[in-house]
Amino acid sequence: MSELNAFRTEVREWMAGHLTGKFAALKYRGGSGEGDALPELRKEWERELAAGRWTCPGWPAEHGGRGLSVAEQVAFQEEYSRAGGPGRMGHIGEGLMGPTLIAFGTEEQKKRFLPGIRSGTEFWAQGYSEPSAGSDFGNIKTRAKLDPETGDWIVSGQKVWTSLAHLSDWIFVVARCEEGSVGRNGLIFLLMPLDQPGVDIHPIKQIGGGAEFNSVFFDDARAKADDVLGQPGDGWKIAMALLGFERGISTLGQQMSFQQELDLIVEVSKENGSDRSPAIRQRVAYAWTGLRAMRYLAMRVLSDDQSAETRREALTYKYQWSNWHRDLGRLAMDVLKMDANIVADDPRRERLQQMFLFARADTIYGGTNEIQLNIIAEQGLGMPREPRGKL
Amino acid sequence: MLEFTPDQQMIREEAQRFLREQSSSEAIRRVVDTGASHDAVLWNSISRELGWCAMAIPEEFGGLGLGATEVAILMELTGARLACVPFWSTVCLAAPLLQSAGSEEAKVRYLGAIAAGEMAVTVAYADLSVADPAATVAVKAIRAGGGYRLAGKVAQVIDFEVADVVLVPAGLEDGTTALFALTRDSGQVVTPLKVLDATRSVAALELTLEVSAESRIDDAGVSAEQFQRALTFANLGLAAEQLGAAQGALDVTLAYIAERVQFGRTIASFQAIKHRCAKLVVDVAETRSLVFGAAQGVGTSGAVESALEIAGARVLASDLQFRAAEEAIQLHGGVGFTWEYDPHLYFKRAQASAALLGAREAQLDRIAASVFADGGLK
Numbered sequence: 001m002s003e004l005n006a007f008r009t010e011v012r013e014w015m016a017g018h019l020t021g022k023f024a025a026l027k028y029r030g031g032s033g034e035g036d037a038l039p040e041l042r043k044e045w046e047r048e049l050a051a052g053r054w055t056c057p058g059w060p061a062e063h064g065g066r067g068l069s070v071a072e073q074v075a076f077q078e079e080y081s082r083a084g085g086p087g088r089m090g091h092i093g094e095g096l097m098g099p100t101l102i103a104f105g106t107e108e109q110k111k112r113f114l115p116g117i118r119s120g121t122e123f124w125a126q127g128y129s130e131p132s133a134g135s136d137f138g139n140i141k142t143r144a145k146l147d148p149e150t151g152d153w154i155v156s157g158q159k160v161w162t163s164l165a166h167l168s169d170w171i172f173v174v175a176r177c178e179e180g181s182v183g184r185n186g187l188i189f190l191l192m193p194l195d196q197p198g199v200d201i202h203p204i205k206q207i208g209g210g211a212e213f214n215s216v217f218f219d220d221a222r223a224k225a226d227d228v229l230g231q232p233g234d235g236w237k238i239a240m241a242l243l244g245f246e247r248g249i250s251t252l253g254q255q256m257s258f259q260q261e262l263d264l265i266v267e268v269s270k271e272n273g274s275d276r277s278p279a280i281r282q283r284v285a286y287a288w289t290g291l292r293a294m295r296y297l298a299m300r301v302l303s304d305d306q307s308a309e310t311r312r313e314a315l316t317y318k319y320q321w322s323n324w325h326r327d328l329g330r331l332a333m334d335v336l337k338m339d340a341n342i343v344a345d346d347p348r349r350e351r352l353q354q355m356f357l358f359a360r361a362d363t364i365y366g367g368t369n370e371i372q373l374n375i376i377a378e379q380g381l382g383m384p385r386e387p388r389g390k391l
Numbered sequence: 392m393l394e395f396t397p398d399q400q401m402i403r404e405e406a407q408r409f410l411r412e413q414s415s416s417e418a419i420r421r422v423v424d425t426g427a428s429h430d431a432v433l434w435n436s437i438s439r440e441l442g443w444c445a446m447a448i449p450e451e452f453g454g455l456g457l458g459a460t461e462v463a464i465l466m467e468l469t470g471a472r473l474a475c476v477p478f479w480s481t482v483c484l485a486a487p488l489l490q491s492a493g494s495e496e497a498k499v500r501y502l503g504a505i506a507a508g509e510m511a512v513t514v515a516y517a518d519l520s521v522a523d524p525a526a527t528v529a530v531k532a533i534r535a536g537g538g539y540r541l542a543g544k545v546a547q548v549i550d551f552e553v554a555d556v557v558l559v560p561a562g563l564e565d566g567t568t569a570l571f572a573l574t575r576d577s578g579q580v581v582t583p584l585k586v587l588d589a590t591r592s593v594a595a596l597e598l599t600l601e602v603s604a605e606s607r608i609d610d611a612g613v614s615a616e617q618f619q620r621a622l623t624f625a626n627l628g629l630a631a632e633q634l635g636a637a638q639g640a641l642d643v644t645l646a647y648i649a650e651r652v653q654f655g656r657t658i659a660s661f662q663a664i665k666h667r668c669a670k671l672v673v674d675v676a677e678t679r680s681l682v683f684g685a686a687q688g689v690g691t692s693g694a695v696e697s698a699l700e701i702a703g704a705r706v707l708a709s710d711l712q713f714r715a716a717e718e719a720i721q722l723h724g725g726v727g728f729t730w731e732y733d734p735h736l737y738f739k740r741a742q743a744s745a746a747l748l749g750a751r752e753a754q755l756d757r758i759a760a761s762v763f764a765d766g767g768l769k
């Protein structure tokens with residue numbers, strides 16, 4: 001325990017010593033609804049983190065990480081958030097691509113891609129969703145054709161809702177590599193540079209006014225022969241494994257920013273008198289309760305307990321936090337009363353408004369509420385699978 | 392991180408197996424349909440043979456010296472099977488009060504007997520729902536001769552008819568509170584009450600009697616803080632029981648809908664039904680996490696925060712238990728409305744438990760007071 005405290009102190013001191021000067025402007029920025037805020041400075045911050053060896057600290061040492069224990073990774077995430085550490089530009093690379101490469105990549109691929117992620121110099125985007133393949137992810141239409149001369153894959157199609165693609169260097173793409181295949185079969189997992197002929201990125205303006213996500217068009221764009229992860233046909237398996245990494249350690253750091261939002265709601269309510277409303281007080285207390293429950297659920301999920309019950313309940317985590325957060329947005333607006341409608345110059349109000357708007361996406365991306373409930377019912381409770389149509 | 396130790400896991404599995412057999416639907420019916428106060432055979436096994444009552448009692452008083460987590464585990468499982476035994480009243484209501492406010496002599500005597508499984512004990516709190524523990528006293532005690540004259544009425548005492556001993560908090564003339572222990576034959580008037588939730592008996596107590604000085608068992612008066620500590624434990628136990636009862640109602644429902652066929656398929660295959668079951672799993676996971684997370688903090692340096700988490704756990708557990716029970720009735724359809732099927736047992740228990748120890752609003756008010764206090768609660 002005391003070792004862990006010493007580690008916490010180390011993180012805290014490092015953050016205090018580095019999130020200053022020009023980086024002070026990044027404090028508490030780049031979170032909900034502003035994933036594309038101050039991109040250049042935030043990329044620079046990633047390199048600053050890397051210099052302190054704080055990128056990818058959970059990766060094994062042989063891949064450039066620190067091989068931290070789960071408890072240490074949690075402590076890092078919490079202290080990072082507590083210090084106001086900005087939203088991570090590198091999180092898709094660090095949290096999704098890296099672990100997937102470590103699990104499925106060739107030695108050569110690991111050598112080529114891991115250092116760029118670790119050093120905060122190469123940023124990744126996730127090319128899964130398509131206009132007709134959202135929840136029905138198996139309905140992917142983007143095609144990858146083998147170029148017999150070079151062994152490269154020629155890619156055509158459209159990805160959509162691709163977060164941060166306009167600020168990224170690489171994208172991983174799931175595409176259909178077998179003509180006529182359907183569903184999970186015949187898919188390929190490709191690593192592609194975004195800066196190449198045949199790739200067109202169009203930012204899409206979002207509900208909050210920003211443009212964090214994009215449409216990405218591929219018109220005979222190229223994935224090098226060496227940049228297939230796994231074998232052609234393994235796409236589904238790798239894509240699913242990658243999604244598994246999504247439910248990770250960062251959840252406890254995320255909770256720290258939820259706590260900050262709740263604190264902000266309390267602060268604002270005291271200022272404008274909303275705190276005198278018994279109903280508001282009860283809702284704040286209820287939100288606090290949910291946050292504490294979320295913390296212990298995360299701790300259970302991250303523990304070594306592999307019982308069927310814990311595995312089942314681990315499936316509920318996404319549903320719980322996203323719906324809790326959506327409700328928190330509503331509470332924030334009720335606390336602001338009529339001011340909620342006035343575009344804010346007060347940064348605290350702006351943060352709450354953005355949170356309110358962006359939280360609507362929490363229950364959509366990473367598996368919608370409905371898909372989450374299907375997963376819990378089918379995988380958790382063993383209830384019958386959804387019937388599928390013939391379209 | 393948060394997980395059960397191998398020992399706790401073992402306690403859990405064995406208790407689950409035992410209760411599934413011994414607190415079957417038929418066993419519950421034998422109590423409910425005959426108006427019995429409890430399942431005497433089951434209670435005998437739990438208290439004497441399995442030693443569950445000894446779990447959280449310190450070793451110096453003959454207990455096993457385990458903690459809140461073990462008690463919460465057992466409460467969850469007794470809740471799941473609606474076990475008709477005075478386990479909560481003895482272990483979560485009475486024992487913690489004895490521990491926090493009892494004299495050394497009283498602890499040796501009563502905690503020892505509870506640990507040995509020889510005694511069911513309950514507490515005659517005036518109002519189990521008030522937030523302020525000092526206001527849980529409805530009986531007056533006046534010094535008379537070498538002892539005390541007790542007078543007062545307590546509207547509802549849980550498991551009174553089963554209890555060998557009832558602890559009675561009573562107000563003295565000087566404004567302090569004393570704690571008395573009365574055995575069955577002390578001369579109190581006990582009126583069994585007809586209850587909606589017949590899985591747990593309730594009786595009214597009326598006192599106009601003189602008792603000896605020895606029946607006073609507190610150690611220099613009972614403070615509000617001591618009441619609070621005991622009630623915190625009672626709340627934890629109840630939250631765990633409610634969680635278990637919700638899981639029990641869900642289990643009963645899952646079993647039914649997997650069999651019932653309409654429109655040529657099991658009703659469990661309809662998404663409208665799957666999603667509602669899945670939603671209950673979400674709430675079960677949330678509540679279970681908070682119950683056991685909070686249990687970990689009982690008696691530690693984080694006890695104040697843990698007490699607030701327990702208040703929150705009661706809120707989540709009350710909401711969950713009611714919803715699980717009402718969904719059980721709804722998803723059973725017509726048979727869900729019958730006496731023959733079990734959902735109504737869970738439903739009545741849900742209503743009764745939610746009303747105990749402070750309604751959801753009172754629990755939230757307590758939390759809010761801390762969250763909005765200067766410096767706040769993080």
Ligand SMILES: Cc1cc2nc3c(=O)[nH]c(=O)nc-3n(C[C@H](O)[C@H](O)[C@H](O)COP(=O)(O)OP(=O)(O)OC[C@H]3O[C@@H](n4cnc5c(N)ncnc54)[C@H](O)[C@@H]3O)c2cc1C
Pocket residue numbers: 125126127128129131133134135136160161162163164213361364365366367368369370371386
């Ligand atoms: C902010 C944001 C960032 C994103 N970032 C990325 C990214 O970086 N990369 C990426 O690949 N994707 C990304 N996505 C896309 C996201 O994964 C999809 O939006 C999501 O999977 C849902 O797909 P859809 O939008 O096509 O909705 P649909 O699948 O069309 O769903 C519409 C509605 O129908 C419901 N529905 C669908 N199927 C069922 C069913 N079987 N049963 C019941 N109801 C059903 C859904 O729950 C939803 O309510 C992002 C989305 C958002 C909002």
